[in-house]
Amino acid sequence: MANNNAPVRASGGGRKPKTTGQQKSSITRINPPDELMGDHAIRAWKQQSKVLIDRGTFEIEDALLLQAYCNSWQLMLDAEVRIAKEGLTIPTADGSEKMHPVVNARDKAVSQLSRLGSLLGLDPLTRMRLNGAAKGGDGEEGNAFAGF
Numbered sequence: 001m002a003n004n005n006a007p008v009r010a011s012g013g014g015r016k017p018k019t020t021g022q023q024k025s026s027i028t029r030i031n032p033p034d035e036l037m038g039d040h041a042i043r044a045w046k047q048q049s050k051v052l053i054d055r056g057t058f059e060i061e062d063a064l065l066l067q068a069y070c071n072s073w074q075l076m077l078d079a080e081v082r083i084a085k086e087g088l089t090i091p092t093a094d095g096s097e098k099m100h101p102v103v104n105a106r107d108k109a110v111s112q113l114s115r116l117g118s119l120l121g122l123d124p125l126t127r128m129r130l131n132g133a134a135k136g137g138d139g140e141e142g143n144a145f146a147g148f
Contacts, residue, residue, distance in 0.1 A: 024056050025053045025056050025057065025058050026059060026060075027053055027058060028053065029049075029053070030049050030058075032045040032046060032070075033067055035067060035071075036067065036070055036071060036074070037070075037071045038078070040073060040074045040077050041070040041071050041073060041074035044070040045066065048066060048070070048122060051122070052066070052120065052122075055121070055130075057120075065116055065120055066116075066120060068112065068116055069112075069113060069116040069117060069120060069122070072110075072113045072116065073109075073113060075106075075109040076106055076109035076110055076113060079102045079105050079106035079109060080106060082100075082102045083102055083103060083106065087100065088100055088103060
């Protein structure tokens with residue numbers, strides 16, 4: 001015997017809403033924070049915040065991630081300048097050579113750039129995913145095996 005008091009689900013009730021066009025950020029412009037580490041970080045902030053705002057993906061809660069991204073950019077560039085001047089290795093007390101510590105700092109900055117850029121949608125792979133989602137695609141239009 002069927003229960004007539006059971007709730008009825010609307011068809012398509014569980015589907016994600018289709019997004020058409022570009023989203024709109026609630027921010028139109030944001031000034032660089034004082035905590036940026038140098039001129040390169042400030043330029044990166046201005047450039048990347050504009051890209052993210054124009055794309056409609058930047059909100060105020062993303063500012064800390066962008067700040068860390070821009071400071072990582074500054075650290076990487078500063079490390080590369082030192083490496084160019086001082087070389088990849090430094091002499092040790094016993095006369096041998098070891099890897100310059102700035103090389104490790106540069107590698108960490110590059111790693112942070114990669115991670116933070118991905119979180120912000122600034123890398124090519126994440127951009128493709130975001131663009132596919134914004135267009136309502138499931139990423140399988142060009143897949144020859146999609147019909148199987």
